[in-house]
Amino acid sequence: MNAMPGIFAAATGADSLLERWPILFRDTVAGFFPAPLQWLVGSLISILAIVAIFGGVFAALTLLERKMLGRVQNRPGPNRTGPFGLLQPIADGIKMLTKEDIVPRSADHLLHFLAPVALLAFSILTFAVIPFGRNLVPLELDAAVLYFFAAGAATELAIFMAGWASRNKFSLLAAMRALAQLISYELPLLLSFVPIIMLAGTLSMTGIIDQQAGWNFGFIPKWYIFTPWGFAAFAIFLVAALAESNRSPFDLPEAESELIAGHLTEYSGFKYALFFMAEYFGMIALSGMAITLFLGGWRAPLPFLEFIPSYLWFGAKLLGLLLLFIWIRGTFPRLRMDQLTRLAWKFLVPLALFNLGTAAFWSLTSGWSGPLQLARWGVAIALVVVPFVLLGRGLSRGVAPRTYRFA
Amino acid sequence: MTGLLIIALVTLVPAAVAMALRNVIHSALLLILSWAGIAAFYFWAGAEFLAFSQVLVYVGAISMVVLFAVLLTRHTRTDGGVAPDTLGRALAGLLIGGAVLGVLFGAVLSTPLPIGSKPAAAVTVHGLGVELMERHTIALLVVGVLLTVALLGAVVLAASDSRSGPEDAR
Amino acid sequence: MSLPVQLLWLIPALPLLAAGIGSLTPRSGRGLASGAAIVAMAISFLLSCGALATALAQPAAHLVHNFAWFDLGGSAVRLGWLLDPLTAFMCVMVTFVGTLIFIFSTGYLHEDANFTRFFCFLSLFAAAMLGLLVANSLLLLFICWELVGLASYLLIGFWFHKPSAAAAAKKAFITTRIGDLGLLLGMLWLYDSTGSLLFYDGGQGVLEATALGGLVAQTTIGGLAVSTAIGLLIFCGAIGKSGQFPLHVWLPDAMEGPTPVSALIHAATMVAAGVFLVARVYPLMSADQGLAHVPVHALTVVAAIGAITALLGALIAVAQSDIKRVLAFSTVSQLGYMMLALGVGSWVAAIFHLLTHAFFKALLFLGSGSVIHAAHHEQDIRRLGGLRGPMRATFATFAIGMMALAGVPFLFSGFWSKEAILHAAHNWDVSHLPLYAGLAAVVLTAFYMTRLVAETFFGSPRSEEASHAHENSAVMTVPLILLAVCAVLLGFLGTPAYPWLQARLEGHTEVHGHPIFEGAGLLMLSIVLVAVGIGSGWALYGRRPRANANALDPIEGRLPGLFAVLRARFGFDELYAATVGRLNTAMAALSDGLDRYVWDAAVRFLAALGEFGGVVNREADEDVLNGGFDATNDRLRGTARSYSAAQTGGAHGYLRTVAVGFVLLVLIVMLGGGV
Amino acid sequence: MLGSGLLQGLKVTAKNIAGSFHDPERLVTVEYPEQKTKLPENYRNFPFLVSENATDPMGTLRCVACQICEKECPPQCIYIEKSKDKKPDAAGKMQVYPAVFDIDTSVCMSCQICVEVCPFEAIKMDQVFEIATTDRFNALLLDRNQLAKPNSYYHQIHPTEAAEVDGRLLAERKAAEEKAKAAAAAAAAKAAAAAAAPKPVATPTATAGAPGAVAATVSVAKPATPPAAAPVSATPPAAAPAASPAQNAPASDGKAAP
Amino acid sequence: MILTPLHLCLLLSSALFCIGLIGALSRSSSILVLLGVELMLNAANLNFIAFWRYGPNPAAGTGVLFVLFSIAVAAAEAAVGLALVIAIYRHQRSIRLQDARRLKG
Secondary structure, three states: OOOHHHHOOOOOOOOOHHHHHHHHHHHHHHHOOOHHHHHHHHHHHHHHHHHHHHHHHHHHHHHHHHHHHHHHOOOOOOOOOOHHHOOHHHHHHHHHHHOOOOOOOOOOHHHHHHHHHHHHHHHHHHHHHOOOOOOOOOOOOOOHHHHHHHHHHHHHHHHHHHHHHOOOHHHHHHHHHHHHHHHHHHHHHHHHHHHHHHHHOOOOHHHHHHHOOOEEOOOEEOOHHHOHHHHHHHHHHHHHHHHHOOOOOOOOOOOHHHHOOHHHOOOOHHHHHHHHHHHHHHHHHHHHHHHHHHOOOOOOOOHHHOOOOHHHHHHHHHHHHHHHHHHHHHHOOOOOHHHHHHHHHHHHHHHHHHHHHHHHHHHHOOOOOOHHHHHHHHHHHHHHHHHHHHHHHHHOOOOOOOOOOOO | OHHHHHHHHHHHHHHHHHHHOOOHHHHHHHHHHHHHHHHHHHHHOOOHHHHHHHHHHHHHHHHHHHHHHHHHOOOOHHHHOOOOOHHHHHHHHHHHHHHHHHHHHHHHHOOOOOOOOOOOOOOOHHHHHHHHHHOOHHHHHHHHHHHHHHHHHHHHHHOOOOOOOOOOOO | OOOOHHHOOHHHHHHHHHHHHHHHOOOOOHHHHHHHHHHHHHHHHHHHHHHHHHHHHOOOOOEEEEEEEEEEOOEEEEEEEEEOHHHHHHHHHHHHHHHHHHHHHHHHOOOOOOHHHHHHHHHHHHHHHHHHHHEOEHHHHHHHHHHHHHHHHHHHHHHOOOHHHHHHHHHHHHHHHHHHHHHHHHHHHHHHHHOOOEOOOOOOOOOOHHHHHHHHHOEOHHHOEHHHHHHHHHHHHHHHHHOOOOOOOHHHHHHHOOHHHHHHHHHHOHHHHHHHHHHHOHHHHOHHHHOOOOOOOHHHHHHHHHHHHHHHHHHHHHOOOEHHHHHHHHHHHHHHHHHHHHHOOOHHHHHHHHHHHHHHHHHHHHHHHHHHHHOOOOOEHHHOOOOOOOOHHHHHHHHHHHHHHHOOOOOOHHHHHHHHHHHHHHHOOOOOHHHHHHHHHHHHHHHHHHHHHHHHHOOOOOOHHHHOOOOOOHHHHHHHHHHHHHHHHHHHHOOOOOOHHHHHHHOOOOOOOOOHHHHHHHHHHHHHHHHHHHHHHHHHHHOOOOOOOOOOOHHHHHOHHHHHHHHOHHHHHHHHHHHHHHHHHHHHHHHHHHHHHHHHHHHHHHHHHHHHHHHHHHHHHHHHHHHHHHHHHHHHHHHHHHHHHHOOOOHHHHHHHHHHHHHHHHHHHHHOOOO | OOOHHHHHHHHHHHHHHHHHHHOHHHOOOOOOOOOOOOOOOOOOOOEEEEEOOOOOOOOOEOOOOOOHHHHHOOOOOEEEEEEEEEEEOOOOOEEEEEEEEEEEOOOOOOOOHHHHHOOOOOEEEOOOOOOOOOOOOOOOEEOHHHHEEEHHHHHHHOHHHHHHHHHHHHHHHHHHHHHHHHHHHHHHHHOOOOOOOHHHHHHHHHHHHHHHHHHHHHOOOOOOHHHHHHHHHOHHHHHHHHHOOOOOHHHHHHHHOO | OOOOHHHHHHHHHHHHHHHHHHHHHHOOEHHHHHHHHHHHHHHHHHHHHHHHHHOOOOOOOHHHHHHHHHHHHHHHHHHHHHHHHHHHHHHHOOOEHHHOOOOOO
16 A cells, blocks of 8 residues: 555656656556546556565576586586577476376375465565565665564474475474574574665665665766675575575475485475465575675666666676575585584574674764775775684684595 | 555454464464554554564564464473463453453444544654664663563573573474 | 873873784784883873973973863863973983883893783873873873872782782882872862862963962961971871882882883883972972971971982992882982982972983883893892893993982083982072982981992893803893983083073073082082992902902801891881881780670670570460461452452553543543643 | 685586576487487496307307306396207307297396306397387397397497407307317327317317317407417317317206216 | 544454464464564554654654664564574473473472
8 A cells, every 4th residue: 555656656767668667557557447446457467466476487497507607517407408509497397287286194284285385475475575676676675684684584384284294204403494494594684684784774766776876986886795794694685595495505494315305205296386476586585685885776786777677787686696596506515404503503603793793883984985985995804804813714624634645 | 444444354363363272383373463463553543664574573583483482382281281270261262352342342432533634744764864863862872772682581591591491492 | 302291192192002903912922012001102202302302492391281071060180281491301301211221122022921011000190290291280290190009019029920029010019109189188188178189270370370379378286387387298198109108018029020110110201200290299399488486397307308318328239239229219319318408498409310311210110131141040140140241231221220329420410400309409599408318318328339340230140140241132221222322411401501401490591500510519529429439349349349249248157137127128118018017916805806706795685685585475476466466467468369360461441440441541631621 | 705606606507507508518318219329338237149250140059058148147047948959050060959949038147147158259248228018028028139239239248248259259260270279280290090070170269168168258348368278278178179079069068067 | 432543453453463472372383473472563553654644753763772672572472483493392292382381380
């Protein structure tokens, strides 16, 4: 109800047609309907667009991930289905759809069914507030950041439901692991972007992106990642996001080799595909959040590149982040449970708290200029690096690089 | 008005069912639904910040703690059968609860209340923040201290007494 | 480079920071602790120079920065910083001497296990001392004053494992505390009378005309003006801190501390705090000068105490054999000089002497420290000797310090400052007795310093330790040389021909000099007296050096009685032990006796009375009352049991009760028509 | 510093990602049905029967249906039926041949024991792995015709081993001939009943198997042993043909050896 | 009598409160009792919002702030309460509330 203005944000300004066409298209289609229904139609078009586009992204991402993992391991990756294996996602989808849906006899049937649905629903909910381009915000909320994480918090519940409903000890262990992990990493995730909210002074996504407009010296974008505290926050956010989306190296709840896929053990067929989809949607949503918070949203990195439509910039940044996620997955081995929680509580949380202080310093010294500007940078970088090094030393105390005698 | 009725339905029915179910996990999950309904009420009332806070805190955090507590305290004797005094207690509870309900309804219905006008502008997040930081600074600090103390207290309480803890917490 | 008064707090804050760092440094962090202390002190020195520049730009002004410390009902307790030439000169002196002594200490205490603690204390002392200097409030000054005392206590007792050091620390603390009581009383009285403790506050301060006028106008017991009484009470503090007669006894004992401590605290800075205090509150002290009817002026007392102390200290110093004790009594004597100067009305001469004395006395102490360090902690001059050869730098600088102290004419700073004091005493119209005491002290000073140098550096070594002595490292000699240079040059800041320092202190921007020989008679006299002192000293000790460590002192041979009295320091310690100590013991014994025999007996009697009453009562109770009480008790217990039955321990029950109670309450309200 | 190791790891994988595009050498896989990697020489999966001649595989099987392999096979996947008649083998000697020789590859566990026990170098391990079928039963039961592969094929897949085997057979054959000659000479010298002239020609084949069988129970991979052992152990077999020039001397020897 | 939206809100909250109360009174599992109490707390929060929304001064935001603090306190309460439940479970090997009655008078 309050969100209606967001749905009908007018495509204003002297943007190019390329920039405006999504909004124009929606408004035109909605225009065919009687006025009381227009908001509904408009919303439906937005929803359909999101589901279609990100469904496609999901499909492409599965292929991309497999291709890239193949390359990481010096393999070509899937290349049989269609040219260069491009039809692989379709084949996978058909396989998943036609598979037998098995539900254990002693499982909690209702919850077993609800878990993947809820998970997917919550992950798609998060897309509602991400600005995909200029004026391309499905839902313009005053407290959008809070909404995002409120919706994201509910995914933990779905994973717990899945694990518990399966009546399988591995699944239950996975559920408990998932709870512990998600709770542990919720904290650094939230703490990492508090500095941004502090500096931007708003919880609104568009507000945050507006704060990152412009360029320093004409070519360095005023994105938050290009500040010492912003960079640190971005790194923390990235690690926490990996953990929140259960991606390797934080895939303990799934942990094929330990828990035979954890909460997914008793799922097959399309329900399994839904889990899969939800995981990727979560990853995409968190990447979109990272882009919005740290990478200037849909803004172009250089002034002369602004002719490219904003949603393409968003897509490019999204692709970059997703590739980074895949790259990380292809590189790092899985953490142990104690390492996981230690990393969160003894490293990321204190670091994020320090970073809050750094951001406060940054905000207080915004008036400094000239040589003081250099001092500001120096102090801020020191405030980031010194806790990092000290905490890192504490974290890796007693852990020497391993030497293998027989390798 | 219909919105309110739907919200009431979403809030009350799961809560009522949750209180009647034997399975604690189901109860907890239903209660989470009920809490989400309360968040919807906040949203309906125009306090969207509060709605998201409610979801974040209740659905995101408290529910986790509840589920954890349930998992950590399974295998109780109550799992096996019904305690002998259950029926009596339930009846007493229903009776007293019904009495309270009646009293409250009577009180509410017999009170003439003003028909409030719709607020012109809902409170913005920014406004809330300013108010929180300016007028209610002390309260904010106190809540911060309270949360810290509660965190520490919870850790101390839940940590097992002996060093050989883990097998204790089955 | 100039430092605004608002930032004056930086000067004490830096050493405080260093002290904090030092306190947190583990024992192994020697470099960190000493480095932080020295760097902080050096920066404070630079800041002090800045402050001096600020102050000299407008020497007559008292730049202040006041702020409220905390609210006290209607009024607020206010503190503040004060910057005038007096503060600035003192700060520069303290930080400069302090820096050099810090550097010296790194060498002197190199082998001590508690190195970091030492620097922590030293920095704490420096912070407190500088805070005392920059304070614009008697309260802040008093706080720092006590902190200084604490630091002094800690440092005297630095080697607390030595019983003598621990005792000396206690003695110093308690003795100065007697004086501090006076200061505290004076402060309270002052606050009571004026409602403020700020020195300068734009016309509202206690040292400004309004308040002083009020103070002078009132009289108190014995016809004293209130200002006189307060001034004398404050002067009590100065007596304690500056080791004036009769509270001078702690100062020589304070030499139990490490020698750099003696140099910094008990020669150059802290003991001068008393002088500084009197100079700071000089308007208050001198407020009663214009009154003819008062029995005594505050400054007269100051002059008398100063004169007595000057003479006394010099006399005792003649017969001491510990190198540091000689210097300690010389300090007592010189402080007496300063007090004398204050008393006779020339506070600038006192400050001038304070500054020059700080340098050459620090030099002398550090020189003695160098000797002691080289001679493996042998401090007895009878067992030293012949160090001139192996320790050239130390000897040269020590000799310069000795000549400055003795007042060798023209070249050395001590001469000029002492001349200024003697001239002031000469011009005092109340009495010439202080002048005579001062002149006598001149002879004695020259004499005992000659004796000290001759015994220590001339002749041949009279002990194993002395014969193995060799020059110390540059860390220790360079500060000596720097101080020696200052000990020579500083005097030229205030020669009668060009009294720049005096003029600036008094707030003049231009300098009016006099020809040096304007009061040539006195000048000549003092030169002759110095010559007599040095000559007689050399005749007795220099020409025929002591043969061995056990040989009789020449004076002891000729005047054994006098020498014994002097060596026993006129028996002040024994006197105090016999009077104050005895009194204390007697009071304690009395209290003990009272407690044991009088109060205790009374209590016992009451107890016996009660017991008797009890016996009587019991007989009566057994039958009459008990039955009734038992019955009541049974009832009570039964009731309690039924109440406790309600405490089921089950939370459900409690909650149920609450709910039922709620329902009942609402029903009552509703049915009662409350809604 | 913390994280440096992580960055190193990322560098390695980044090199892999980029490198596999511009340098196909890095790719560890091949496009299988189209491309195939050359199997290592020692690769083996299921046994096959060696025949001397590619044109007439059934006629030149080395196997004499002695049935040792059938007995030794742990999962018992070999089934042999002896022929009633005899046929001349490669050396021209008359031998029994397997009328039926089946191996059930769904049971075979590729242990190679049959190869090790075979005294005639008649059964060897194959390298064919593309044996997937749509029939679970018949298609995996290989018969004599499917199993027989020529010696040249053996040379093709295990060149080293095949050359060694051929050399050994040749040497044995030679040794047997010389001994036969010597025996013949001795017999002539004794002037005993120098019976059949062609028989001594045939015996070497028979006797050649005997030391082979003895040696095979010890180790196949001891090419040096048989020539050295031959003169020593040749004595009883040398007597055997004299005592009983039986058709199945190898079989009886196989029994005698343990 | 007119049934205003405020009335409805209040009825909703009192119903929720009673559900929580009944749960707290009749369930034996301490966790569920705690959850019942939590529901009662939420019902109170609903009242704050309702009165804020329909009160004389909805622009002030006091009600929202109060509920915000209340949620924070509830979070603390839940954490400590559940930790207590776990502690009780350790001691009694049971989480039945009626088993934990060592304070019986």
